[in-house]
Amino acid sequence: MIEEVIRVIAFSLVISGIWALVSSGFTLIFGVARILNFAHGSIFMISAYFAITLLKYNINPILSFAAGIIFSGIVGVLIYKVAMSPIKEHKIMVIIVSLAVALLIEQIVLNLFGEHGISFPSLIRGYQEVFGVKITNMRILAFVLAVLTIFLLEIFINRTRIGKMINAVAQDMEAAKLIGIDVERIYTITVFISSILAGLGGLLYSQIFAITPMASLKALIYAFAIVILGGLGSVKGSILASFIIGFIIVLTITFLGARWSEFIMLLTIIAILIIKPTGLFGVEE
Amino acid sequence: MRYAIPLIAILLIALLAPFIVSEAYLYVLGMSYLFIILVVSWDLMVGYTGYVNLGHTVFIGVGAYTAALLQSSRLFVILPPYISVIVAGAFSALIGFLIGIITLRLRGYYFALVTAILPLVFMQTVFIWRDLFGGEEGFSITGIQGTVERYYISLASMLICVLIILYIARSQIGLKFKSIREDEELAEAIGINTTKYKILAFVLSSFFAGIGGALIVNYRCTVSPDLYDIPLMLLIILSAVLGGLGTIYGSIIGGFLIYLAKNWWLKPIISQIPSMIPVSDDIILYTILIVIGILMPRGIYEELRKVASAIVKKT
Numbered sequence: 001m002i003e004e005v006i007r008v009i010a011f012s013l014v015i016s017g018i019w020a021l022v023s024s025g026f027t028l029i030f031g032v033a034r035i036l037n038f039a040h041g042s043i044f045m046i047s048a049y050f051a052i053t054l055l056k057y058n059i060n061p062i063l064s065f066a067a068g069i070i071f072s073g074i075v076g077v078l079i080y081k082v083a084m085s086p087i088k089e090h091k092i093m094v095i096i097v098s099l100a101v102a103l104l105i106e107q108i109v110l111n112l113f114g115e116h117g118i119s120f121p122s123l124i125r126g127y128q129e130v131f132g133v134k135i136t137n138m139r140i141l142a143f144v145l146a147v148l149t150i151f152l153l154e155i156f157i158n159r160t161r162i163g164k165m166i167n168a169v170a171q172d173m174e175a176a177k178l179i180g181i182d183v184e185r186i187y188t189i190t191v192f193i194s195s196i197l198a199g200l201g202g203l204l205y206s207q208i209f210a211i212t213p214m215a216s217l218k219a220l221i222y223a224f225a226i227v228i229l230g231g232l233g234s235v236k237g238s239i240l241a242s243f244i245i246g247f248i249i250v251l252t253i254t255f256l257g258a259r260w261s262e263f264i265m266l267l268t269i270i271a272i273l274i275i276k277p278t279g280l281f282g283v284e285e
Numbered sequence: 286m287r288y289a290i291p292l293i294a295i296l297l298i299a300l301l302a303p304f305i306v307s308e309a310y311l312y313v314l315g316m317s318y319l320f321i322i323l324v325v326s327w328d329l330m331v332g333y334t335g336y337v338n339l340g341h342t343v344f345i346g347v348g349a350y351t352a353a354l355l356q357s358s359r360l361f362v363i364l365p366p367y368i369s370v371i372v373a374g375a376f377s378a379l380i381g382f383l384i385g386i387i388t389l390r391l392r393g394y395y396f397a398l399v400t401a402i403l404p405l406v407f408m409q410t411v412f413i414w415r416d417l418f419g420g421e422e423g424f425s426i427t428g429i430q431g432t433v434e435r436y437y438i439s440l441a442s443m444l445i446c447v448l449i450i451l452y453i454a455r456s457q458i459g460l461k462f463k464s465i466r467e468d469e470e471l472a473e474a475i476g477i478n479t480t481k482y483k484i485l486a487f488v489l490s491s492f493f494a495g496i497g498g499a500l501i502v503n504y505r506c507t508v509s510p511d512l513y514d515i516p517l518m519l520l521i522i523l524s525a526v527l528g529g530l531g532t533i534y535g536s537i538i539g540g541f542l543i544y545l546a547k548n549w550w551l552k553p554i555i556s557q558i559p560s561m562i563p564v565s566d567d568i569i570l571y572t573i574l575i576v577i578g579i580l581m582p583r584g585i586y587e588e589l590r591k592v593a594s595a596i597v598k599k600t
Contacts, residue, residue, distance in 0.1 A: 107565060107568050217515065220401075263409050263410070263413070
């Protein structure tokens with residue numbers, strides 16, 4: 001019994017940490033620029049594919065890992081600059097175009113790498129035993145990295161000058177413009193940060209599970225569920241919601257089977273929407 | 286009616302098509318009419334109220350599976366096609382109503398996110414209750430027999446659905462939908478119950494999507510989870526965007542062209558491209574959608590009208 005409990009807790013902490021990275025990035029860009037970035041899941045997937053490709057050319061794993069994260073940031077900014085920034089005013093089109101970009105990237109990766117899952121080899125080996133349950137060091141590292149990154153994000157947004165500017169734009173874009181903040185530059189920085197978070201999430205995911213081109217849509221759907229629960233635009237809400245959703249998913253997988261996980265997730269969301277329509281910490285639309 | 290003559294000409298061509306086109310292409314042509322129903326019904330919600338529904342395939346799939354189950358021996362009853370299609374539409378509308386009352390109290394962003402999740406969830410039902418829904422293979426039903434009969438039935442169904450949707454779109458109700466799109470707060474301020482009309486638009490849209498799904502099942506005689514899937518959703522979006530959102534006419538033309546392009550014209554072109562270059566028909570269609578979206582965010586229809594009026598002014 002105690003083993004089962006520990007296994008569920010350990011597994012859900014790791015999953016929740018990864019989803020917290022992905023969804024806080026998604027909600028951050030919404031909170032600042034009021035953009036729903038449907039290409040966010042592609043960034044999640046593409047960072048892992050890029051890093052794995054570098055490894056094939058015998059590049060040091062840690063270097064590949066770092067390059068994958070930077071690459072995801074660059075791709076995120078590119079997508080924003082080319083496909084989203086010019087049509088920011090047309091909210092419907094931003095959603096449609098970014099969804100099309102996501103599917104386009106998925107198709108291209110599918111054609112280049114095939115549909116089989118591939119993994120980034122674990123950065124560290126070995127395992128720890130907690131009450132007789134073996135937990136790999138990689139999972140512990142993934143959780144620690146996720147928590148550390150989210151902690152750094154909090155510090156960055158609340159303490160640094162750029163972070164405060166991001167906050168200002170999120171609160172009132174026009175007032176921020178009036179006091180001389182270059183809003184477009186802040187958007188670009190935010191997209192870069194948000195993409196890096198997704199990229200790190202994808203790289204950690206690909207070391208614990210295998211990543212496939214279809215994982216991009218899965219990541220996107222999970223991010224949606226989390227931000228609906230946590231409230232659109234609230235980083236704090238999405239982190240809390242990640243742990244709730246992660247826990248629910250692992251419980252469902254353990255006791256009902258994996259095919260039920262999306263179903264139960266949706267029921268949770270619907271329940272939340274009925275009780276509190278704007279999620280736990282939703283921002284004004 | 287200055288468009289009367291071209292419209293009659295198009296209708297005549299459509300009626301005579303079975304005598305001109307070979308059977309294989311007639312099949313694709315008939316399918317394209319049913320696809321038009323899907324696009325037009327999506328446009329009625331998204332183009333008119335401005336709320337992005339990314340889960341339209343849910344209603345297509347629900348309609349398709351409802352009709353298929355009612356016509357097969359998997360449930361206790363076996364209904365004739367024309368009744369089961371109506372029941373399928375009504376059931377889709379009911380699902381739309383339930384989803385609508387939960388999500389449409391909010392402004393658009395939550396609606397887009399929730400509807401984006403829905404197809405995935407409904408697709409899971411097919412795998413969870415595999416015995417009933419037939420898993421990823423789906424199952425086959427008798428449907429309508431004879432290519433020519435099917436063609437005329439799909440043409441007639443499309444005309445009926447499109448005329449009804451056009452009537453709604455041009456009525457007072459359509460005007461209220463548009464007022465929500467233009468400025469929801471203002472619409473509320475002049476006394477329009479926006480939530481009620483958003484739900485109404487969504488229910489109507491899901492009704493016709495359900496009808497469309499049920500007709501497709503009867504047309505191709507099989508039902509499978511691809512009717513829930515995201516590629517179909519993107520194809521619908523692409524068609525509506527190409528034609529211009531909120532125009533109905535644009536959706537008809539866009540749906541027709543995109544369906545034929547995907548299932549008829551693009552295939553020989555793709556086979557010409559060397560297999561070195563990773564190109565598929567999906568990649569080409571998604572690229573078109575992105576390019577149109579960036580260059581003409583208002584849709585081709587609006588841009589062309591702007592160009593046309595500019596030319597008229599000059600001459």
